[in-house]
Amino acid sequence: MPLDTSTYSLALLRLDGRRWNELRRLTAQISTQVAADGSSYLEMGNTKVMCTVAGPSEAKGAGGVRLGNDRADIRVSISIAGFSGVDRKKSGRNDKRLMEMQHTIASAFAQNLFTKLYPHSTISLSIHVLSQDGSLLAACINACTIALIDAGVPMHDYICACTAGSTSSYSSNDETADPLLDLNTMEEQELPFLTVATMGESDSVSVLIMETKVQVGRLEGMLAVGVDGCKQVRAILDGVARARGTKMLEGSRM
Amino acid sequence: MPREVEPSVNERQFFEKALAENLRLDGRAFDQFRDLELSFGDEFGVADVRLGKTRIHTNISAEVTTPYPDKPFDGLFTITTELSPMTSPHYETSRPSDPEILLSRILEKNLRRSQALDTESLCLIAGHKVWSVRADVHILSHDGNLIDASCISVLAALQHFRKPDTSSEGENVTVYTLEERDPVPLSLLHFPYCVTFSFYPSTVEEGETVILLDSTLLEEQLREGSATIGINKDGELCQIAKLGGISVDAVAFLGCVQVALARVKEISTFVIKRLAEDAKKRDKGDLMAELRAENDR
Amino acid sequence: MAITILAPAPAEPIYREVDPSEDSDNGGADLEGDHEMRPTKRAKHSTFSIVTPGEVVTDDAQWMRGHGTYIQPGSTEIIATVAGTIQKTNKLLSVRPLRARYTPEIGDLVVGRIMEVQSKRWRVDVGAPNLADLPLAAINLPGGILRKRTETDELEIRTFFSEGDLLVAEVQSLRQDGSASLHTRSLKYGKLRNGVFMSVTGTGGGGGVVRARRQVWTIDTMHGGGKVDVILGVNGYIWISKHIEVAGGETAITRMEESISATVYSSQNEYIGPETRTEISRIKGVITLLVEQGFRVDEDMVMKGYEAAVTVDDEDLGETNVYLGGAKGKKVVDLLSEK
Structure with a gap:
């Protein structure tokens, strides 16, 4: 059992030693690929994700006559490496789960980026997952945010994401059940959890996905913890972007 | 391949202005559903749902097959959705389009992952023979809100369906035909219905996002975000899918969940009522008709 | 919400403290040698x-x-x-x-590559969000500047520019969606030959090529390399080529028809000797070094860099080596910083 409830209530520590409200170590690097317009590498615990941005560049496909061509089109492609999980598995391109993730990320950023500034063009986000240990969609969203900032594409605010879960299973209406922040794979398999992405420091939710059963009364707690976790993520990502900017300015010369 | 016809600029502006004045194009309230009609076919497991002009037809069928090797105690349950050119000319049968993939994903998460149908009850002989239940959802007419309507139709059809009775001795399973023994209903653990919300940017400065329920096709084309909440009448959330789109305040979202719960309770009672009516009709037809001496005049 | 969330204590300090060594441990992610911020002279x-x-x-x-x-x-x-x-x-x-894609402005000198050939125009990649347009009416037709454009020209449009050709042009106007319309109505614009292409960031957000008075000039190279033309496109596309003397030298405007001969649109390269190629490579290395080190790229800096590179190279006895990575590059940078 990843979350042995007997030991949890003793010291209130999860199996990896975290408390209920602690994020895993989140590190991010910006501008990792010089050749790309924007790039990033992000780790949330053991989940490692790389993202590159190409664009805004000329629209692919049938040139002028396209749907909604008064704004930029956002395309996302995710490729999950075969060695990223515990068992080696080559995930096909037409995997429905992947297409749903791609659609989610594209839709979230279509609202966030100022696409009207680049009509008839395409912004391509390419995500590569190197290692999976829970919070996959959240890590992808965070990596995309950093990569887009590196590419200099104007946006309303950071989109920061993280996962939140609940200690007891859905059936027990345990009022004292703690909400958990930032779940790893084992916790995601056993416990109900949701992935939430917010716009910067505000409480407005951009993405909210939950695929497991939970009592409706517990949703509020999970959502509150998730939203606050996103704010912490934003602070970390912002620090990365600023550090890079300062480094660039310091390094520039006459 | 013809492209989807987009709403014209005129339609879009007309719609936005109406929203600013708290009006919907068909005169409904923002949280009002269209009329829901549910009818069943002569065979078991056939349900026809009409939600306004959206019409969905679901067929349930079952056959005996071998289970997956890694799940020897579970039966199989598959849901297939078909968005064909009959629905709208821009859909192609061969290539699944984005909306179709999202629809099938949401139905799958809502009904399969949440174990609405108890797959263990479909097991006949562990590791060898299990029932494979298949739900075919045919979208006959698309006027918005396919997700909610599909979900109602699949759950209604599942409740309506009767699988043939079986008896097993050792390795052999005997499947009785409908004449030999009355078929048995499926074992459904709970009924997670879906409610879809559409979000529009606020028309007032600094205002809240506008939330509409049960959007028509035009309203769907003009929306900037949507969320589908799958919940059953006991207050268990089975899935939430807000796949990007315009952002909504977290507190407002929790309000949506409560609205969804209330709505699902209404739908549940409605479906049960309809099923009861259908059962009564059948009963009158079968048993009582044989015993009555009266003639229809 | 009445819930207070404690900040994750380990997360932030670990990131900041271990930063230098952290990067090297995360193998593969190269943070060194990026484009750095380049403020222009004009803006405060x-x-x-x-x-x-x-x-x-x-x-x-x-x-x-x-x-x-x-x-x-x-x-x-x-x-x-x-x-x-x-x-x-x-x-x-x-x-x-800090970094952005090039956005065209009227009057920019850009180097572009032909991507599409359409009925009366070409579509050119200039590194901007949209492809730029080069109308058939905006180029110099061989045979004279006042020659009438005929249908034959439209049919033979590929004899002028074909897909994949490089050209230098000026942005004439911008369309409403921000895409540029180019023209090559001058002797100094047109198809590019006899050289090498390189791409660095343009004036999108800083770094790389800056707008200056002179974007095109000729270098008298050392070691017998002869004359080399350098074209710094504002969009970050650069062309370094062997200088080809135009027969007859300067021509008056009345004589322009004669000088626009058929060879202007030829795709044939001339013979380029090994010394010239060496010098062209050296200049390319210098520009790469300038970009890596965050210097601005304009005529002044490239000339200084070139002289410094030649000096550093001459110090090493033996074979000429134009490679400017590593120790040699550092020496060049030091020389540049002194000046």
Whole structure:
């Protein structure tokens, strides 16, 4: 059992030693690929994700006559490496789960980026997952945010994401059940959890996905913890972007 | 391949202005559903749902097959959705389009992952023979809100369906035909219905996002975000899918969940009522008709 | 919400402290040698005050908002949309991104590559969000500048520029969606031959090529390399080639018809000797080094860099080696920083 409830209530520590409200170590690097317009590498615990941005560049496909061509089109492609999980598995391109993730990320950023500034063009986000240990969609969203900032594409605010879960299973209406922040794979398999992405420091939710059963009364707690976790993520990502900017300015010369 | 016809600029502006004045194009309230009609076919497991002009037809069928090797105690349950050119000319049968993939994903998460149908009850002989239940959802007419309507139709059809009775001795399973023994209903653990919300940017400065329920096709084309909440009448959330789109305040979202719960309770009672009516009709037809001496005049 | 969340204590300090060694441990991710910020001479800006997207720059109503910012309806706050530095010019407040794609301006000299050939125009890649247009009417037709454009020209459009050709042109106008319309109506514009192409960041957000008075010039190279032309496109595309003397030298405007001969649109390269090729490679290395080190790329710096590179190379006895990575590059940089 990843979350042995007997030991949890003793010291209130999860199996990896975290408390209920602690994020895993989140590190991010910006501008990792010089050749790309924007790039990033992000780790949330053991989940490692790389993202590159190409664009805004000329629209692919049938040139002028396209749907909604008064704004930029956002395309996302995710490729999950075969060695990223515990068992080696080559995930096909037409995997429905992947297409749903791609659609989610594209839709979230279509609202966030100022696409009207680049009509008839395409912004391509390419995500590569190197290692999976829970919070996959959240890590992808965070990596995309950093990569887009590196590419200099104007946006309303950071989109920061993280996962939140609940200690007891859905059936027990345990009022004292703690909400958990930032779940790893084992916790995601056993416990109900949701992935939430917010716009910067505000409480407005951009993405909210939950695929497991939970009592409706517990949703509020999970959502509150998730939203606050996103704010912490934003602070970390912002620090990365600023550090890079300062480094660039310091390094520039006459 | 013809492209989807987009709403014209005129339609879009007309719609936005109406929203600013708290009006919907068909005169409904923002949280009002269209009329829901549910009818069943002569065979078991056939349900026809009409939600306004959206019409969905679901067929349930079952056959005996071998289970997956890694799940020897579970039966199989598959849901297939078909968005064909009959629905709208821009859909192609061969290539699944984005909306179709999202629809099938949401139905799958809502009904399969949440174990609405108890797959263990479909097991006949562990590791060898299990029932494979298949739900075919045919979208006959698309006027918005396919997700909610599909979900109602699949759950209604599942409740309506009767699988043939079986008896097993050792390795052999005997499947009785409908004449030999009355078929048995499926074992459904709970009924997670879906409610879809559409979000529009606020028309007032600094205002809240506008939330509409049960959007028509035009309203769907003009929306900037949507969320589908799958919940059953006991207050268990089975899935939430807000796949990007315009952002909504977290507190407002929790309000949506409560609205969804209330709505699902209404739908549940409605479906049960309809099923009861259908059962009564059948009963009158079968048993009582044989015993009555009266003639229809 | 009445829940207080404790900040994760380990997360932030670990990231900051272990930063230098952390990067080398995360193998494969190369943080060194990136394009760095290059402020232009013209704009006044406050160095070292970085803003990031979503941050409120000011809420003073006296400022007008420029590029890189937006104002939410119903408030006077100016919010940054890109990560960059604040630029204040008179009453205009804009945010200059640290890195961005090239955006065309009227009058820019750009190097581009033909991507598509359409019925009466070409579509050129200039590194901008949209492909630029080069109408058939905007080029010099061989046979004279006053020659009438005929249908034959349209049918033989590929004899002028074909897909994949490189050309240098000037931005004539901008269309409403921001895409550029080019022209090559001057002897100094046209198809490029006899050289090598390189791509660095343009004046999108800083770094790389800057707009200057002279973007095209000729270098008298050492070691018997002869004359080498350098064209610095504002969009970051650069062309370094062997200088080909135009027969007859300068021509008056009345004689322009004669000088626009059929060879202008030829795709045939001339013979280029090994010494010239060496010098062309050296110049290419110099420009790469300038970009890596964050110097601005214009005629002045490239000339200084070239002289420094030649000096450093001459110090090493033996074979000429143009490679400027590693120790040699460092020496060049030192020489440059002194000047």
